[in-house]
Amino acid sequence: xxxxxxxxxxxxxxxxxxxxxxxxxxxxxxxxxxxxxxxxxxxxxxxxxxxxxxxxxxxxxxxxxxxxxxxxxxxxxxxxxxxxxxxxxxxxxxxxxxxxxxxxxxxxxxxxxxxxxxxxxxxxxxxxxxxxxxxxxxxxxxxxxxxxxxxxxxxxxxxxxxxxxxxxxxxxxxxxxxxxxxxxxxxxxxxxxxxxxxxxxxxxxxxx
Amino acid sequence: xxxxxxxxxxxxxxxxxxxxxxxxxxxxxxxxxxxxxxxxxxxxxxxxxxxxxxxxxxxxxxxxxxxxxxxxxxxxxxxxxxxxxxxxxxxxxxxxxxxxxxxxxxxxxxxxxxxxxxxxxxxxxxxxxxxxxxxxxxxxxxxxxxxxxxxxxxxxxxxxxxxxxxxxxxxxxxxxxxxxxxxxxxxxxxxxxxxxxxxxxxxxxxxxxxxxxxxxxxxxxxxxxxxxxxxxxxxxxxxxxxxxxxxxxx
Amino acid sequence: xxxxxxxxxxxxxxxxxxxxxxxxxxxxxxxxxxxxxxxxxxxxxxxxxxxxxxxxxxxxxxxxxxxxxxxxxxxxxxxxxxxxxxxxxxxxxxxxxxxxxxxxxxxxxxxxxxxxxxxxxxxxxxxxxxxxxxxxxxxxxxxxxxxxxxxxxxxxxxxxxxxxxxxxxxxxxxxxxxxxxxxxxxxxxxxxxxxxxxxxxxxxxxxxxxxxxxxxxxxxxx
Numbered sequence: 001x002x003x004x005x006x007x008x009x010x011x012x013x014x015x016x017x018x019x020x021x022x023x024x025x026x027x028x029x030x031x032x033x034x035x036x037x038x039x040x041x042x043x044x045x046x047x048x049x050x051x052x053x054x055x056x057x058x059x060x061x062x063x064x065x066x067x068x069x070x071x072x073x074x075x076x077x078x079x080x081x082x083x084x085x086x087x088x089x090x091x092x093x094x095x096x097x098x099x100x101x102x103x104x105x106x107x108x109x110x111x112x113x114x115x116x117x118x119x120x121x122x123x124x125x126x127x128x129x130x131x132x133x134x135x136x137x138x139x140x141x142x143x144x145x146x147x148x149x150x151x152x153x154x155x156x157x158x159x160x161x162x163x164x165x166x167x168x169x170x171x172x173x174x175x176x177x178x179x180x181x182x183x184x185x186x187x188x189x190x191x192x193x194x195x196x197x198x199x200x201x202x203x204x205x206x207x208x
Numbered sequence: 209x210x211x212x213x214x215x216x217x218x219x220x221x222x223x224x225x226x227x228x229x230x231x232x233x234x235x236x237x238x239x240x241x242x243x244x245x246x247x248x249x250x251x252x253x254x255x256x257x258x259x260x261x262x263x264x265x266x267x268x269x270x271x272x273x274x275x276x277x278x279x280x281x282x283x284x285x286x287x288x289x290x291x292x293x294x295x296x297x298x299x300x301x302x303x304x305x306x307x308x309x310x311x312x313x314x315x316x317x318x319x320x321x322x323x324x325x326x327x328x329x330x331x332x333x334x335x336x337x338x339x340x341x342x343x344x345x346x347x348x349x350x351x352x353x354x355x356x357x358x359x360x361x362x363x364x365x366x367x368x369x370x371x372x373x374x375x376x377x378x379x380x381x382x383x384x385x386x387x388x389x390x391x392x393x394x395x396x397x398x399x400x401x402x403x404x405x406x407x408x409x410x411x412x413x414x415x416x417x418x419x420x421x422x423x424x425x426x427x428x429x430x431x432x433x434x435x436x437x438x439x440x441x442x443x444x445x446x447x448x449x450x451x452x453x454x455x456x457x458x
Numbered sequence: 459x460x461x462x463x464x465x466x467x468x469x470x471x472x473x474x475x476x477x478x479x480x481x482x483x484x485x486x487x488x489x490x491x492x493x494x495x496x497x498x499x500x501x502x503x504x505x506x507x508x509x510x511x512x513x514x515x516x517x518x519x520x521x522x523x524x525x526x527x528x529x530x531x532x533x534x535x536x537x538x539x540x541x542x543x544x545x546x547x548x549x550x551x552x553x554x555x556x557x558x559x560x561x562x563x564x565x566x567x568x569x570x571x572x573x574x575x576x577x578x579x580x581x582x583x584x585x586x587x588x589x590x591x592x593x594x595x596x597x598x599x600x601x602x603x604x605x606x607x608x609x610x611x612x613x614x615x616x617x618x619x620x621x622x623x624x625x626x627x628x629x630x631x632x633x634x635x636x637x638x639x640x641x642x643x644x645x646x647x648x649x650x651x652x653x654x655x656x657x658x659x660x661x662x663x664x665x666x667x668x669x670x671x672x673x674x675x676x677x678x679x680x
Binding site: 048049050051052053073074076078080081082084085086087088089093097098100101102103126 | 531534546
């Protein structure tokens with residue numbers, strides 16, 4: 001359970017959002033909406049502890065994230081704007097590095113994950129030789145290995161083809177059905193079978 | 209980190225409280241600085257006796273020594289403020305450190321310039337790689353780095369935190385730098401005529417010097433508070449107390 | 459501790475894949491030193507007196523040159539922020555990266571230095587002092603430089619700024635390092651210099667990683 005209390009964010013003297021409150025329970029998906037520059041990425045970065053320009057509190061289960069960061073970070077998987085992969089390492093080496101970062105990433109099934117994202121046979125190719133969409137797939141392959149309860153995904157579908165998007169949607173649905181939480185931003189029409197997607201529109205929040 | 213500090217410490221963290229508090233102190237320090245500097249100046253430059261070796265040229269110490277002392281004290285103050293700012297996440301402390309940096313750099317430049325002017329009649333050269341002058345020069349480099357770091361960040365509070373880390377790293381390094389420079393100096397030069405380790409100064413000389421040093425401290429405090437208040441106003445320009453203040457003035 | 463080893467492995471692998479990044483500072487080191495005989499004088503007696511200083515300054519600048527890229531790549535491609543959102547420690551990451559940086563810069567510079575010592579007519583008895591002072595001094599340069607690199611990694615024009623921040627802090631290492639070589643030239647004992655360089659290294663090893671971690675955290679959260 002992730003609880004956000006009185007979260008306000010101001011960047012360069014501009015208020016992005018103020019007094020944001022919400023609670024996300026196991027099995028729920030939250031889609032953050034808003035125009036470009038409305039603060040979607042800022043909100044996600046704050047939730048991951050990647051930004052300090054905010055006021056308010058974030059609680060994971062009952063604990064303040066600020067006080068017990070490691071407990072929280074163990075449960076969290078974040079996919080950001082940057083793919084987070086090294087261009088001169090191969091897909092397999094990149095995933096191996098992610099495994100050393102996250103104890104909750106499955107140790108043994110890199111081949112499985114690469115198969116799932118359609119990169120089987122590419123595991124020895126350095127990532128700079130892959131296309132933008134393929135690099136994105138390498139980055140998202142970690143979702144197939146993840147046992148993290150909380151996923152925070154910033155525009156996960158960019159550069160993916162239709163089939164890829166569909167697969168990722170199914171993956172998110174599966175994650176949520178298994179009791180996971182997911183917060184994401186996307187410009188894509190986003191719907192999950194059998195799962196109610198909660199939506200938070202940052203544009204409406206400021207005008208309201 | 210949770211350490212319980214007395215109440216006034218937390219009051220200092222409030223920009224409004226600090227602004228008002230410094231506003232009360234400001235005129236006192238200004239008056240004290242004016243008096244002490246005036247007395248010290250006239251006493252040192254007119255009434256103090258000439259030096260038996262250097263004649264009247266020694267009188268530059270009434271500027272040189274206080275500037276050099278201030279240049280170093282200012283760094284200490286910045287380090288303390290930076291430490292407080294980082295540990296207690298106190299914005300006011302960061303602003304104090306930021307406001308102090310240019311003052312410290314100016315003091316260092318004054319100390320170096322007066323040292324050079326003094327060096328010409330004493331050593332016959334504008335610049336000598338003497339241990340003190342070299343340490344001063346390195347201190348100036350540290351100040352320049354810190355000021356450059358402040359201005360490199362577009363987000364002011366990030367720049368302040370970055371500069372705070374650098375200030376603390378610099379503080380840890382200063383003793384090592386001083387030690388190494390002194391060592392290097394003894395290695396490369398025969399002991400030169402050192403300026404302040406002369407046969408003990410007579411009271412007619414060190415008394416006005418003391419007055420000047422005190423005057424410099426008061427002047428420094430005045431300048432620092434004035435700069436800090438200005439920066440506080442700029443940074444808090446959207447908060448209710450600043451708006452109320454401005455409405456009051458108009 | 460295993461995270462330190464993994465970081466080291468990864469960075470060494472990356473360095474091996476981008477060999478230019480290793481070769482460039484070394485080439486810079488050699489070229490800068492080759493400029494001095496051209497600018498000052500090819501006379502052996504002149505060169506041998508200034509050789510300790512030249513080699514040390516060139517080593518210092520070569521280290522600094524490679525410092526800028528230490529965290530830049532990781533910052534740009536997002537792997538650095540991934541470490542921050544993982545439960546792993548940034549301090550160990552900093553240590554691992556600095557160690558691999560040193561292996562690729564300071565360590566190789568020290569191995570290369572006897573060659574340059576010969577080019578500058580440094581007396582043979584000083585070569586041991588040169589290599590050992592570089593081996594003990596350059597880790598400190600990497601550690602302190604990493605603080606500057608961490609502070610400036612998020613800035614667009616970090617390159618020049620980093621030298622401004624870091625060079626004053628390099629002065630003690632420079633003094634004792636070049637001092638050791640000069641003592642070696644004169645046939646005096648160098649143990650004292652080496653002990654001081656070692657002490658400074660241990661001292662920075664204790665504190666610098668924490669400062670680097672704080673700096674990185676700040677740069678990412680900016």
